[in-house]
Every structure is written in structure tokens, then in C-alpha cells.
Amino acid sequence: MLFDLPDTDTLYAALLARNESFDGQVFVCVSSTGVFCRLTCPARKPKRENCAFYPTIRQCVEAGFRPCKRCHPLQAAALADPTIAALLSALDSRPDLRWSEDHVIKLGYDPSTVRRSFKRQFGMTFLEMARQRRLREGFETLAVGGKVVTAQHEASFESASAFRAAFARLLGQSPSDLRSDKLLRATWIPTPLGDMIAVSSRSHLHLLEFLDRKGLPAELKKLQKTSREGIGIGRMPPSEQAAAELTEYFAARSDRFLTPLSAPASAFTQQVWDALREIPAGETRSYSEIARQIGHPTATRAVARANGANQIALMIPCHRVIGADGSLTGYGGGLWRKQRLIEIERQLKTKNTETPE
Incomplete structure (x- = not known):
């Protein structure tokens, strides 16, 4: 199931306000133009009587509407912005460059506009994203046994202290603390929606989070305490398996995650996480629906807290929980993500439906 659509008055008001809460959850089909749009589309707003609202792109296409060329509903909202798409492409081509506002200006873009756009879509500025990308180079040097000074140069940091400080802000540890002889080891996993950190023992995955999640340093610190000897760096079999499964997932080829997980929690929290894993890809549930499913119909807030406590993103799919009205509620990885x-999961569901038995 998907969520029940709010009434037309609510959706039309969201369209007029370009309300991002329903972005990707509802699309408007405009009979006067024959196109369908995101509710955040910047185009001139249609009259109410010309609007019909559908929860999926497939329904819009089947109803005979074509995608809008202004808001590009077939793309992720972030990539629909040509400035963002161009700068992400530039970053991919020069990840080693010490990007500055001067580089942005030379490419023909206004730094303040770029800053706002990236902050709105990704929760970080373009320059912060570029800095994170350079840190990846340093991390991967350390992961294969390289020296800290070598990692610093690979990450294009002129100052050793700046490299150490950036590393500590991101992972809660200095690079010299991340040795390769620990029982738990961290791995950097690039994905199309941003880089992730995986922490594994030889047998289980203990953490999988997007790097820009604000709670990541606290989660790593907690894991360090429970592991007694802290966290090292380097690949482990569960991290390798997770990386392979994530590749299939982001290509919309498979939503099967078989990586063995270690996620200790209270009995109630485990119930919530088990319920999350039962939600089929391409479907969503509300917090109240999860509460009823596990037999605690009045525990909606407790369900929300358990949802937020999850530190194995995607494999325990807390992103499939939305507001009762269908809005995209808080998500540590960012609403755009x-x-x-x-x-992606609706693409998977469509493929699975169309695949002959």
C-alpha cells in the first residue's frame, strides 16, 4: 500500500505553496496542458478544476500525461536543478580539487544561490560536499595501510592539523586512531545518493549510515565504547557484502539485503525494526500503522523514537515510514534522500510487477 491521499483542497494548497512535504509522494496532472508535475514545480499554477492528483508516476503516465520539462518529475528533485546537476558532474570529474567560491564563479554560478540550493537539497553546501569527497581519498589511503601524512596529501589538505580536525569532525576520531588491527573496522562506501560509512566485525554489520547524518559521530562514539578497543579501519566480509548489495539496490535491480546484522536494542525497539523490514519495497507505512501492527496502538511516539534510533540505514528501512497525511517526515539522511x-523502490516494485513468473 501507499498512503491515502489527503483531500484535493489540501493538495491544491500544497501545490500553490510549492510545499516540499509531499514531493515525490504525490504528482499533479494538469488537463489543460497534458503534463504532470511535482507539487514543487516552479511553473505557473493551473486552475483547481484542471488538476488531478495521483500518488505514482505510473498512474500519471497511464492516464495519458507526459512529464513536465520544468520540474522533471522522472528525476530526483535535487538533480532536476540544472545548476546542482552541473556542479555534481564537475565534482565527479575533479574530486581532488580544493574547490572554492572562485571556482564556482568561474563556472558561471552565483555562490550564494549555489549555497542555498545545496543546503536545501543535501543539508550541506557544495564546498562541504567537495571537502567530504577529498576526505574519502584520505580514508581509502589509510584503509590500505598508508601513512597519515600520505593520506593527508591524497586528500589535498595542505595542513596536517586541518586534516586531523576534519577527520575528527566526520568520524569522531583522529586518523591515527583508525588502525587496521581492531575487531570492528570502518569502511567508506560510495553510493549515488552520497557516501556511507559501514562498521563491521568479521561476522556482522554493526552500522551503516550516510556520512552527512548529524548523529553519525555520536553513533560511532557509542559503538567505540561498546566494542572496548574502539573502531579500526579496513574492509570486512559483511562490509564487502553490504557494498555489493547496495550496488544492486541503487541500480533498482534488487531490494534483498542478506548481510548479517548486529543491532542490539530493547525488545520493543526490535519489534519496530522487525516491522520495518516487513514493509515491501515500494510501499510505505505511518508511525501509527506500525504501532498497531506490533500491538501497541497508543505507542506512536515510541515507535518514532525507535525508528530514529536505527543505525543500519536502508537494510532496516526506516525511510519507508511517512506521516499519516502522506508527508515526508523527518529522516536523518535528509528528506531529499x-x-x-x-x-527507487517504486521502480523496483514496478519491475517486479512486470516481470513474468
Whole structure:
């Protein structure tokens, strides 16, 4: 199931306000133009009587509407912005460059506009994203046994202290603390929606989070305490398996995650996480629906807390929980990412439906 659509008055008001809460969850089909749009489309707003609202792109296409060329509903919202798409492409081509506002200006873009756009879509600025990308180079050097000074140069940091500080802000540890002889080891996993950190023992995956999640340093610190000897760096079999499964997932080829997980929690929290894993890809549930499913119909807030406590993203799919009205509620990885994950999973569901038995 998907969520029940709010009434037309609510959706039309969201369209007029360009409300991002329903982005990717509802699309408007405009009979006067024959196109369908996101509710955040910047185009001139149609009259109410010309609007019909559908929860999926497939329904819009089957109803005879074509995608809008202004808001590009077939793309993730972030990539629909040509400035963002161009700068992400530039970053991919020069990840080693120490990007500055001067580089942005030379490419023909206004730094303040770029800053706002990236902050709105990704929760970080373009320059912060570029800095994170350079840190990846340093991390991967350390992961294969390289020296800290070598990692610093690979990450294009002129100052050793700046490299150490950036590393500590991101992972809660200095690079010299991340040795390769620990029982738990961290791995950097690139994905199309941003880089992730995986922490594994030889037998189980203990953490999988997007790097820009604000709670990541606290989660790593907690894991360090429970592991007694802290966290090292390097690949482990569960991290390798997770990386392979994530590749299939982001290509919309498979939503099967068989990586063995270690996620200790209270009995109630485990119930919530088990319920999350029962939600089929391409479908969503509300917090109240999860509460009823596990036999605690009045525990909606407790369900929300358990949802937020999950530190194994995607494999325990807390992104499939939305507001009772269908809005995209809070997600530690960012609402833009939550919307894209739901879109990927709807592609998967469509493929699975169309695949002959």
C-alpha cells in the first residue's frame, strides 16, 4: 500500500505553496496542458478544476500525461536543478580539487544561490560536499595501510592539523586512531545518493549510515565504547557484502539485503525494526500503522523514537515510514534522500510487477 491521499483542497494548497512535504509522494496532472508535475514545480499554477492528483508516476503516465520539462518529475528533485546537476558532474570529474567560491564563479554560478540550493537539497553546501569527497581519498589511503601524512596529501589538505580536525569532525576520531588491527573496522562506501560509512566485525554489520547524518559521530562514539578497543579501519566480509548489495539496490535491480546484522536494542525497539523490514519495497507505512501492527496502538511516539534510533540505514528501512497525511517526515539522511529512496523502490516494485513468473 501507499498512503491515502489527503483531500484535493489540501493538495491544491500544497501545490500553490510549492510545499516540499509531499514531493515525490504525490504528482499533479494538469488537463489543460497534458503534463504532470511535482507539487514543487516552479511553473505557473493551473486552475483547481484542471488538476488531478495521483500518488505514482505510473498512474500519471497511464492516464495519458507526459512529464513536465520544468520540474522533471522522472528525476530526483535535487538533480532536476540544472545548476546542482552541473556542479555534481564537475565534482565527479575533479574530486581532488580544493574547490572554492572562485571556482564556482568561474563556472558561471552565483555562490550564494549555489549555497542555498545545496543546503536545501543535501543539508550541506557544495564546498562541504567537495571537502567530504577529498576526505574519502584520505580514508581509502589509510584503509590500505598508508601513512597519515600520505593520506593527508591524497586528500589535498595542505595542513596536517586541518586534516586531523576534519577527520575528527566526520568520524569522531583522529586518523591515527583508525588502525587496521581492531575487531570492528570502518569502511567508506560510495553510493549515488552520497557516501556511507559501514562498521563491521568479521561476522556482522554493526552500522551503516550516510556520512552527512548529524548523529553519525555520536553513533560511532557509542559503538567505540561498546566494542572496548574502539573502531579500526579496513574492509570486512559483511562490509564487502553490504557494498555489493547496495550496488544492486541503487541500480533498482534488487531490494534483498542478506548481510548479517548486529543491532542490539530493547525488545520493543526490535519489534519496530522487525516491522520495518516487513514493509515491501515500494510501499510505505505511518508511525501509527506500525504501532498497531506490533500491538501497541497508543505507542506512536515510541515507535518514532525507535525508528530514529536505527543505525543500519536502508537494510532496516526506516525511510519507508511517512506521516499519516502522506508527508515526508523527518529522516536523518535528509528528506531529499528519503524521497529518492522511495522513488527507487517504486521502480523496483514496478519491475517486479512486470516481470513474468
